[in-house]
Amino acid sequence: MHVPGDASSMSFASHGTSRKRTQVAIVGAGPAGLMLSHLLALAGIESVVFESRSRAEVEATLRAGVLEQTTVDLLVETGVGERMLRQGSIHQGIEIRFDGRGHRIALSELTGGRAITLYAQHEVIRDLVAARLGAGGEILFDVGDLTVHEFDASRPFVRYRVEDRIETLACDYIAGCDGFHGACRRSVPDAARTEYEHVHPFGWFGILVEAPPYARELIYARHERGFSLVSTRSPDVQRLYLQCDPGDDVDNWPDARIWSELDTRLRTRADERLHRGRIFQKGIVQMRSFVVEPMRFGSLFLAGDAAHIVPPTGAKGLNLAVADVKVLADALIERYTSGSEDDLEHYSDVALARVWAAQQFSWWMTAMLHRFDDHDPWQQRMQRAELQRVADSRALQTALAESYVGRPLGNIDSGVARRAILVRQPADGAGSEARPA
Ligand code: RFL
Ligand code: PHB
Secondary structure, three states: OOOOOOHHHOOOOOOOOOOOEEEEEEEOOOHHHHHHHHHHHHOOOOEEEEOOOOHHHHHHOOOOOEEOHHHHHHHHHOOOOHHHHHHOEEEOOEEEEEOOEEEEEOHHHHOOOOOEEEOOHHHHHHHHHHHHHHOOOEEEOOOEEEEEEOOOOOOOEEEEEEOOEEEEEEEEEEEEOOOOOOOHHHHOOHHHOEEEEEEEEEEEEEEEEEOOOOOOOEEEEEOOOOOEEEEEOOOOEEEEEEEEOOOOOHHHOOHHHHHHHHHHHHOOOOOOOOOOOEEEEEEEEEEEEEEEEOOEEOOEEEOHHHOEEOOHHHOOHHHHHHHHHHHHHHHHHHHHHHOOOHHHHHHHHHHHHHHHHHHHHHHHHHHHHOOOOOOOHHHHHHHHHHHHHHHHOHHHHHHHHHHHHOOOOOOOOOHHHHHHHHHOOOOOOOOOOOOOO
């Protein structure tokens, strides 16, 4: 029988990887996969990361920008936060704007000093790739046709193509960190998974602009014509979004139309106009909410976008991916150090508790700030009244700020995971507090 942990005992040359077995095979070199590999390596656990795209493509994919305090702390504590601390910008508040007026949510004041950091996702990726390769870690880029096998039995393995050769790698565990369109989740039989999905009736048109910042803090704006968001990447590059039809085409949006629409949605005075800059990137994203349950199938563990998608209004996707792999890494470390699988068994429940809390927060922000074409006047009034209540209530602002900056890791956000854990305790309740959140 194979004993988890004897990865080094079977190694062969002349493959995409120099070995035939590893402890953890990680599919996907996004934030989830790379961070998991990094956390495991720090604990002396071996992994191989498989990525279907090239290193250059992975490092150039433009996506998220907002890092929660929790994510920032983890990057710093594990030695990959140095460039982020130098180049990222810390924001202690955000603005919610509606009816042409701004209302500041004082994130740090409301959360005991916590804040967000603006630092692009592809920079996080670059830092993690450099850390893994610098430490001798294995990331196989450009792998094709990857499939995962026998994760319901005790001998899982992955099969993949490098150039024109088919290779296999045996492992103890597989981490499916291959994003929403990846192969891992789809490999689980339909009957073994439940998927919850809501496709929102709008998209975000995103642009990158060469210009100095438009505001000191992010602006989330609600307008009758639709939502818009002012964000930033650096002193010279700004990130702006506006709500659009998800089926729209970027070609329908010449620069003049984008500026005019942003001016209309964001203005607080009749003559207000954003300073223009060169728009060098345009794209449309469909808004989607998605969760698969459970997040574990035998020795296959899903993490990040492979298991859940949130609309970006709450800026949670990357942060949830990092939170998942922290829980998973801790559980794997426990497995390899003490031999106990208890934490691996609880991985799905613990991760899902945070995921559903983030889904609810992202939905709250999305529903409060977007235009819904099918809303009747009463529903429009309700939406406005809710925004006004947030603007007027310190309690509601605190709730928003706590979720936005992110709860500390290890804090189970709802009773769901705790109940799931307690259910497994002996009937007399003995030891029911043995696994505190
Ligand atoms: P990723 O980043 O999609 O990485 C998955 C990787 O797996 C590879 N892959 C495969 N590799 C091998 N074999 C296969 N069969 C494979 N199939 C796929 C892919 O090439 C890819 O490299 O998932 P991960 O690691 O879970 O990370 C999730 C985040 O990328 C995502 O949640 C965020 O970008 C979401 N998001 C935001 N999150 C935040 O926390 N803060 C934000 O401010 C924020 N803003 C955003 C966002 C997402 C956006 N879009 C584009 C949806 C803004 C936008 C516009
Ligand atoms: C971004 O800067 O890309 C960004 C900021 C805030 C969000 C989503 C995306 O809620």
